[in-house]
Amino acid sequence: MERVQVIGKISASQDEDKEGVSIYNKSSQKGTLSDAEGNFTIAVGVEDIIVITALQFQTFTAKVTQSILQNKTLTILLNTNINRLDEVLLRSHTLTGIIDLDAKNIEVFVAPKLELGYGVNASFAPDRFSRIEKNIAQEALGYGTMSNGVNVGALLGLAFTSLFPKKDKKDYTDPFAEIKSQRPTLQDKYSAQYYSATFKIPLEQVNDFIYFVTHNVATWHLLGPENEMQLLKVLFEQSERYKKKLETEE
Known part of the structure; x- marks a missing residue:
């Protein structure tokens, strides 16, 4: 189809910015942008569909007529649009909510082998430095719990981490890899x-x-x-x- 260049003009309220309005020829799949005065040029043919979009205006669609081609001018009147932003969810972590995926990506570490005494016959009898007596808050939370000179809470923590050794970073599964590839x-x-x-x-x-x-x-x-x-x-x-x-x- 033969197309000709026409001179266009975006018309709107004086308070609205007419620069950067998108004028897109849906039929030829080509477009342009308006300047600060709302002026633009675009190649069109008869019955081409022109789509005009801008953040501050309502989307407008027009069909090119023979009269437009003869006059080589195109004037478009746009109405102000009320903008609504999409909801955005902010998170302080990288969990996706998919249990199988999150379980693979949780980082843990291998606990070192704990040797008490190192071959020395040492006495671990309780003394006045072993614990704070009647610290109800710490006992309720399991902090500072000493038994025969040994911090039982710390040992339990080391045992837990030994059951869940740290994974090599090369095994990390990116939960958004498929989305990024597309x-x-x-x-x-x-x-x-x-x-x-x-x-x-x-x-x-x-x-x-x-x-x-x-x-x-x-x-x-x-x-x-x-x-x-x-x-x-x-x-x-x-x-x-x-x-x-x-x-x-x-």
């Missing part, structure tokens, strides 16, 4: 030609640009289709930084 990459998201045309990056520098982005910003959580607008905005901001970097290196 995680998409920026290379998979768009073609090199798309990066070059959309963000004005020289084609031979696209791989270096992608490395630059992944080194500076965490983007893997934005690679799903529901986060298209946020990802394009991040890429647009990083492309400006990358091009300035190239200018300083020349």
Whole structure:
């Protein structure tokens, strides 16, 4: 299908930021971003489906008509969106709740072999240094419990750890390994030609640009289709930084 470049304009409330709005041609699978004034250009054909998304606006979908192609202009009026953030669960540990998996990953250590006396005939009769008498709190918790000069609690602790020796780190099972292996990459998201045309990056520098982005910003959580607008905005901001970097290196 033959497509032509049209000049577009994002129209919204004066209080809203119109920069970085994603304009995506679903039919050609190519898109662009608006500038600070809400202006953009995009190649379209008759009956192409255009999807406009932004964090601060409601998603808008339009179909290209013959009139738009003749006038080569596209004006889009967006309504303010009320944003709701997804629930985030913060944890201070790495347990997954899967018993088999967590049991494999719990770290323990091998207790050293305990030799009392070392061949010396020593007397371990209780004396005034053996324990604190009538310390109810410590006795209730099992702390400082001495019997014939030997800390029974410590011995029990060593016996417990000997039953559960420490596992070698090479046996560690990453509970999120399968999820990580299925995680998409920026290379998979768009073609090199798309990066070059959309963000004005020289084609031979696209791989270096992608490395630059992944080194500076965490983007893997934005690679799903529901986060298209946020990802394009991040890429647009990083492309400006990358091009300035190239200018300083020349």
